[in-house]
Amino acid sequence: MxxxxxxxxxxxxxxxxxxxxxxTFAVMLIVQQGSIFWGLMIWSQxxxxxxxxxxxxxxxxxxxxxxxxxxAGTAVDRVRSVPGVEWAVPLYKGLLRARLSNxxxxxxxxxxxxxSTLIGxxxxxLEGRFEDILQPDAVALDQWAVERMGGPxxxxxxxxxxxNDKLARVVAIAKTQKSFTNIPVVYTTYERAIRYVPRERxxxxxxxxxxxxxxxxxxxxxxxxxxTGLGAFTAEEFEWKTIWWxxxxxxxxxxxxxTILLGFIVGMAIAGQTFYLFTVENxxxxxxxxAMGTSTFTLARMILLQAFTVGLTGYGVGIGxxxxxxxxxxxxxxxxxxxxxxxxxxxxxxxxxxxxxxALISIIKLARLEPAIVFR
Amino acid sequence: xxxxxxxxxxxxxxxxxxxGTGDTKVTVLRGIDLDIYxxxxxxxxxxxxxxxxxxxxxxxGILDIDDGDIDVxxxxxxxxxAGKRTTFRGQTMGFIYQxxxxxxxxxxxxxxxxPLLIQKIGLPEAxxxxxxxxxxxxxxxxxxxLPKNLSVGQQQRVAIARALVNEPRLLICDEPTAALDGPxxxxxxxxLREVGRSPxxxxxxxxxxSRIFHFGDRLxxxxxxxxxxxxxxxxxxxx
Numbered sequence: 115m116x117x118x119x120x121x122x123x124x125x126x127x128x129x130x131x132x133x134x135x136x137x138t139f140a141v142m143l144i145v146q147q148g149s150i151f152w153g154l155m156i157w158s159q160x161x162x163x164x165x166x167x168x169x170x171x172x173x174x175x176x177x178x179x180x181x182x183x184x185x186a187g188t189a190v191d192r193v194r195s196v197p198g199v200e201w202a203v204p205l206y207k208g209l210l211r212a213r214l215s216n217x218x219x220x221x222x223x224x225x226x227x228x229x230s231t232l233i234g235x236x237x238x239x240l241e242g243r244f245e246d247i248l249q250p251d252a253v254a255l256d257q258w259a260v261e262r263m264g265g266p267x268x269x270x271x272x273x274x275x276x277x278n279d280k281l282a283r284v285v286a287i288a289k290t291q292k293s294f295t296n297i298p299v300v301y302t303t304y305e306r307a308i309r310y311v312p313r314e315r316x317x318x319x320x321x322x323x324x325x326x327x328x329x330x331x332x333x334x335x336x337x338x339x340x341x342t343g344l345g346a347f348t349a350e351e352f353e354w355k356t357i358w359w360x361x362x363x364x365x366x367x368x369x370x371x372x373t374i375l376l377g378f379i380v381g382m383a384i385a386g387q388t389f390y391l392f393t394v395e396n397x398x399x400x401x402x403x404x405a406m407g408t409s410t411f412t413l414a415r416m417i418l419l420q421a422f423t424v425g426l427t428g429y430g431v432g433i434g435x436x437x438x439x440x441x442x443x444x445x446x447x448x449x450x451x452x453x454x455x456x457x458x459x460x461x462x463x464x465x466x467x468x469x470x471x472x473a474l475i476s477i478i479k480l481a482r483l484e485p486a487i488v489f490r
Numbered sequence: 491x492x493x494x495x496x497x498x499x500x501x502x503x504x505x506x507x508x509x510g511t512g513d514t515k516v517t518v519l520r521g522i523d524l525d526i527y528x529x530x531x532x533x534x535x536x537x538x539x540x541x542x543x544x545x546x547x548x549x550x551g552i553l554d555i556d557d558g559d560i561d562v563x564x565x566x567x568x569x570x571x572a573g574k575r576t577t578f579r580g581q582t583m584g585f586i587y588q589x590x591x592x593x594x595x596x597x598x599x600x601x602x603x604x605p606l607l608i609q610k611i612g613l614p615e616a617x618x619x620x621x622x623x624x625x626x627x628x629x630x631x632x633x634x635x636l637p638k639n640l641s642v643g644q645q646q647r648v649a650i651a652r653a654l655v656n657e658p659r660l661l662i663c664d665e666p667t668a669a670l671d672g673p674x675x676x677x678x679x680x681x682l683r684e685v686g687r688s689p690x691x692x693x694x695x696x697x698x699x700s701r702i703f704h705f706g707d708r709l710x711x712x713x714x715x716x717x718x719x720x721x722x723x724x725x726x727x728x729x
Contacts (some may be wrong), residue, residue, distance in 0.1 A: 118600070121596050124595070400590075402591035407576055407579050489543045489587070
């Protein structure tokens with residue numbers, strides 16, 4: 115009877131297309147909004163992932179990575195003295211204004227890396243040599259700085275600008291993950307970074323550390339917290355802390371959540387209603403099938419097959435359209451779009467819920483259907 | 491009639507059926523006794539609302555009765571659980587409806603194959619047997635047509651083929667000529683007599699159409715929920 119069920123489904127082309135459009139729209143909306151949401155979350159913690167170090171040591175009251183609370187300069191040595199720490203290096207991170215030769219000002223994030231190791235440097239360099247930041251007045255930029263500060267004709271290797279009235283010369287352009295605020299990042303050595311910024315009592319933003327081989331990173335962060343009284347997080351913990359902060363303190367979660375919920379409800383409403391109409395309009399035919407000996411169980415199986423067939427088709431088309439959208443937006447770099455398998459799995463579960471709900475309404479109707487209807 | 495010396499294929503005793511409750515309760519069948527024999531075509535006639543369709547539904551086992559017993563081919567329907575009754579109906583009965591009730595998305599051959607698919611016969615074999623049955627009702631050249639592309643008479647022929655394709659022993663026809671004009675109704679009844687009647691099968695036809703009475707063997711009149719008469723039908727050249 116599966117053959118009959120599918121022929122009935124595809125035979126009513128108008129309703130089939132309406133169902134398909136409703137479910138495709140729901141899937142596309144949920145995947146598209148979910149992927150943009152996750153992309154924004156990844157952007158929000160890119161200051162952590164771009165540095166690619168396993169342990170972040172911070173002020174114990176820190177809320178998120180971009181809200182820097184400076185710590186005492188002795189923290190580096192205190193962390194180094196914790197058993198299980200392989201190495202620990204200082205990191206400066208702060209906001210500053212850059213003045214270009216054309217007179218324009220741009221806010222930048224200044225990142226100061228420990229000069230002997232350059233730990234925390236970006237993995238990929240698009241132009242120049244990152245190591246050249248060891249030269250006098252040398253800095254490296256991320257590619258977003260080029261985009262935000264005037265484009266490749268204005269900002270390139272060799273460009274000179276000012277940071278707090280001090281000279282900065284671009285020696286490299288690195289490839290990094292865009293940040294949530296999209297503020298350009300200027301990399302230099304730790305020592306030079308604290309010379310660029312106005313004098314402050316405390317200049318150390320973070321201590322970056324790595325556990326010795328064989329020592330679990332969670333164990334080392336626990337020891338650092340206990341022995342130094344500082345905050346210590348694995349990179350993953352710090353990333354999630356930052357993501358939760360963004361979710362709690364901005365309307366982004368509610369906004370995207372509402373849109374995703376709307377997609378789910380609209381999909382369920384369209385699919386449920388159309389499917390119910392489809393069943394009601396075929397009630398005499400279903401009654402005839404029942405009279406001819408089709409059990410309610412078989413009819414339920416037919417309805418579920420119809421619902422899941424159109425549902426999975428809508429799932430495929432919806433994901434395809436959302437992916438094309440994502441590909442186009444990712445190419446332009448305007449919107450973050452990260453389609454994860456977890457999201458696709460979640461959407462599949464949501465879609466199956468929509469299909470099951472739609473099918474159940476029809477199945478209840480058919481279970482109560484008196485086959486005697488065919489004689490009326 | 492010789493067949494009446496055999497046990498009845500359908501044996502109904504004391505059938506009572508009401509709809510509604512309290513002041514709105516309507517008793518549609520008021521103690522029906524009826525025997526139908528293999529090899530015969532029984533016409534069930536009577537005024538509208540007299541209970542013909544209700545009796546037909548009860549005999550088919552698709553409507554529960556309030557009182558009485560119905561045996562079909564020796565099986566007491568009231569004692570069968572709902573699932574087994576559905577299976578029994580699929581294996582032993584064929585249906586022809588006033589409105590045909592063909593599935594609009596299926597071709598004529600596919601529609602005819604449906605009862606076989608319900609019996610879990612594979613699609614290729616079901617379609618082969620469906621085409622053979624369509625050939626018997628003179629529609630072999632319309633096997634791949636959708637119902638909407640067939641005339642009303644052709645649609646009823648497809649419905650007859652569907653009702654007969656699994657060789658049912660009880661053929662139940664509800665106003666089979668009601669949607670057809672006179673000549674087409676005659677043709678359909680001729681076809682039903684030609685391919686539907688068999689010594690191993692009994693046919694029940696509910697009808698208003700007095701022009702087709704001569705196709706039956708016996709005529710049962712149902713009035714106000716009771717069978718008021720059952721008479722053999724005299725044919726030209728007999729009696």
